[in-house]
Amino acid sequence: MSSLYARGQTAAEIADSVLEALRSGALQPGDTLPAVRALAQQLAVNPNTVAAAYARLRDAGRVVTDGRRGTRVVEAPARMPQAYAVPEGLRDLASGNVDAALLPQLRGGAAAWAALAASVRYEVPADLPALQAEAQHWLRAQRLPCEEIGVFSGTLDAVERALRAHAHPGDRVAVEDPCWPPLVALLHSLRLKPVPLPVDAQGLCVPGAGVLRGCAALVLTPRAHNPTGAAISPARWKALGRQLRALPHLLVVFDDHWGPLSAAPLAPAASLPALWLHVVSVSKFLGPDLRVAVATGTPALLQALRAQQALGPRWVSRILQGLAAGLWRQMREGRAFAQAGGAYAARRQALVRALAAEHVAVAPGEGLHVWLPVADEAAVVQSLAARGWAVQAGSPLRLASSPAVRVSLxxxxxxxxxxLAADLAQALRTPGRAVF
Known part of the structure; x- marks a missing residue:
């Protein structure tokens, strides 16, 4: 950028001129701005004035400063990865959908839910007491504090609000690798930098000294990790906790997406960090279109999330909350959580045993997915498609980890x-062919 695009004598004027250049297209995402002293010399102003202008732009999320790379216009936000279109005729083991047969069926008829709709008024509490009661019953069983509970429109809604309340553009956020692609897209949209941390059979690996110290937040899956199925073991959490105790200002977000379907203990509940948020969505056990998530955590953080919500949508539909509360209670009283979780566990165990018979090892875990390391993702996906199966290539879920495919059950x-195991084993043994 030259002084053609930056003008003015005050920090506000210089910052406004850069914003004008961005709007006109004269500056593009990724362009580098001049060094502070160089621009100050061009404009005949004090370097502190240019530094203040750049600080305004950073606070607005329009530029980032990255060491030797200097100050740059932020990159365009990452787009949400497009849903994989399963070719006609293939069994869908790619999309990650739950089994509709394991979801609860609505009871009470339309009249009961019409009565719920008629009872809703502006003065009714934003978070429906019936849903809070169900959530508290489950959270206490997980040994989680639940004095403060918030209801949000899905996991990403709660996580986004937490990051907006705690992090600033340019901050680093540690995430699992592999991880859930919408989370990475969210970080990019907030101008936050993902820091990938590997996952093994005991869950998130303890990072090297100083890695978390440079981060504003850590987002992790405590159990049924998507896509590996791993749960954080008590020993792993104890080791990780030693680092977290020295970082009281690091926000730790637990995405407990498998929630009531999980048979694994919630290891972090034994020793929570100073600043934390636990989120459980009803998507996996009540259905993905019921956009309701329940969050608990550090009281001041929950209050900040509620304050944000009050300025926007104000609340999650009480009708949706009533549906979630009724179906949650129905599943709890009918012991359907254990039945549904057990059904998914039986499928995973059957596949793991069948793969072992084919000399293919799978790490222990639970949940909807199996993660298989491969040499060539495209070759394995194509080989399985030829055998009638559609699986997900691992690349959309990976940041720095090795190639793999995800099989959803x-x-x-x-x-x-x-x-399925025989076809998977054959696909893993079939080398890819170079095409020139």
Whole structure:
């Protein structure tokens, strides 16, 4: 950028001129701004004035300063990865959908829910007491404090509000690798930098000294990690906790997406960090279109999230909350959580055993997915498609980790596993062919 695009004698005037250049297209995402002293000399102003202008632009999320790379216009936000379109005729093991047969069926008829709708008024509490009661019952069983509970429109809504309350553009946020692609897209949209941390059979690996110290937040999956299925072991959490105790200002977000379907203990509940948020969405056990998530955490953080919500949507539909509360209670009283979780566990165990018979090892875990390291993702996906299976290439879920494919089990039965394992083993053994 030259002084053609930056003018003015005050910090506000210089910052406004840069914003004008951005709006006109004269400056593009990724362009480098002049060094502070160089621009100050061009404009005949004090370097502190230019530094203040750049600080305004950083606070607005329009530029980032990155050491030797200097000050740059922020990159264009990452787009949400497009949903994988499963070719016609293939069994869908790619999309990650739950098994609709394991979701609860609505009871009470339309009249009962019409009565709920009629009872809702502006003065009714934003968070429906019936849903709070169900959430508290479950949270206490997980040994989590639940004095403060908030209801949000899904996991990403709660996580976004927490990051907006705590982090600033340019900050670093540690995430699992592999991880859930919408989370990475969210970080990019907030101008936050993902810092990938590997995952093994015991969950998130303890990072090297100083890695978390340079981060504003850490987002992790405490159990049924998507896509590996790993849960954080008590020993791993104890080791990680030693680092977190020295970082009281690091926000730790627990995305407990498998929630009531999980059979693994919630290891972090034994020793929570100073600043934390636990989020459980109802998507996996009540259905993905019921956009309701319940969050608990550090009281001041929950209050900040509620304050943000009050300035926007104000609340999550009480009708949706009532549906979630009724279905949650129905599943709890009918012991359907154990049945649904057990059904998914049986499928995963059957596939793991069948793969072991084919000399393919899978790390222990739970949840909807199996993660298989491969040499060539495209070759394995194509080989399985030729055998009638659609699986997800691992690249959208990876940041720095090695190639793999994700196999989702929502559309499978236990009886499918021997054939699926044989086809997977054959695909893993089939080398890719170079095409010139």
């Amino acid at each position: 929502g559309a499978c039965a236990v009886t499918d596993m021997p054939r």
